[in-house]
Amino acid sequence: MSKFSVAGAEAYERGIGRWSRRLAPAFLDFCGPVAGRVLDIGCGTGILAESLLARGGVTGVVGIDIADPLLARARSEISDPRASFDRVDAAALPYVGRSFDHALSMLVVNFLEDRPASLREAMRITRAGGTVAAAVWDMRGGFMYARFAWDIAAALDPVAATERDKLFQTRFLRPGSLEALWKEIGLVEVRGQSLAIDMTFSDFDDYWQPLLGTGQTFSKYFGALPAGAQLRTYEAVRAAFLVGDDDGPRSFAARAFAVGGRVPGFH
Numbered sequence: 001m002s003k004f005s006v007a008g009a010e011a012y013e014r015g016i017g018r019w020s021r022r023l024a025p026a027f028l029d030f031c032g033p034v035a036g037r038v039l040d041i042g043c044g045t046g047i048l049a050e051s052l053l054a055r056g057g058v059t060g061v062v063g064i065d066i067a068d069p070l071l072a073r074a075r076s077e078i079s080d081p082r083a084s085f086d087r088v089d090a091a092a093l094p095y096v097g098r099s100f101d102h103a104l105s106m107l108v109v110n111f112l113e114d115r116p117a118s119l120r121e122a123m124r125i126t127r128a129g130g131t132v133a134a135a136v137w138d139m140r141g142g143f144m145y146a147r148f149a150w151d152i153a154a155a156l157d158p159v160a161a162t163e164r165d166k167l168f169q170t171r172f173l174r175p176g177s178l179e180a181l182w183k184e185i186g187l188v189e190v191r192g193q194s195l196a197i198d199m200t201f202s203d204f205d206d207y208w209q210p211l212l213g214t215g216q217t218f219s220k221y222f223g224a225l226p227a228g229a230q231l232r233t234y235e236a237v238r239a240a241f242l243v244g245d246d247d248g249p250r251s252f253a254a255r256a257f258a259v260g261g262r263v264p265g266f267h
Contacts, residue, residue, distance in 0.1 A: 009045055009073035015210035017045055019145070020107055022197040023256060024051040027106055027135045030193050030258045034058065034131065036101030041090050041122060041134075042108025046074030046083070052104075053080050062100070064088040090118040095125045102126060105134040107256070110172050119185050129266030132187055135195060135258040139173050142255025145199050149211055149218055152236050157229065163221050178259035187261030199252045204241045207250065208234070 035057030043063025063085040103122035153160035
């Protein structure tokens with residue numbers, strides 16, 4: 001299903017989840033009226049599911065993921081009987097066709113191994129006229145949280161530059177690319193929009209430590225460096241964060257691409 005990996009639920013929450021929680025309401029506003037039974041593709045710790053359950057008209061949410069620690073966290077945190085969480089591959093959904101009213105995916109599409117296959121599965125299980133929608137971070141131009149550390153590391157180390165480029169090269173992180181994919185698989189009334197949130201940090205440590213604890217690419221790269229190279233990278237990133245000022249609160253803007261379309265066959 002996915003190339004995504006994470007060290008654990010706590011690391012996920014601190015490094016990724018807190019920003020997903022800010023993005024979820026804006027994403028659901030973009031999706032428009034969402035009611036009935038909803039499939040949450042790549043549910044993580046249940047952040048989008050929580051937002052869905054708080055909205056009127058949602059009768060059920062099925063969250064799917066392949067990360068067992070995140071699913072365990074979702075099951076332990078969300079006791080609403082309308083919610084369930086399954087370990088399922090997005091490219092091979094075990095659900096009956098047209099059994100959901102909507103299929104939504106937040107911050108996951110860029111990690112899917114076979115995006116067209118997974119999205120066609122989402123279409124298959126969504127009723128005619130239902131919404132299939134997703135949001136992904138604009139990693140190249142609108143996600144300073146990640147680019148900040150990667151660009152500094154890349155200036156110090158060609159290996160970091162190579163890793164950064166691999167991470168951000170996918171064409172599905174380009175403006176308009178998600179809309180093109182949605183049309184390619186046969187969705188109609190396709191529309192896109194940019195969504196913005198603020199990422200606020202109490203100090204440099206609040207920025208830096210989650211980067212090393214998420215189990216994702218930067219922490220793996222940094223962890224493989226010799227001690228001296230780690231120190232150089234740390235000091236360079238910290239100096240850029242502080243910009244000669246005292247340590248303390250900082251705020252970075254973050255932007256996501258959102259896309260939505262309807263399953264054809266309705267009148």
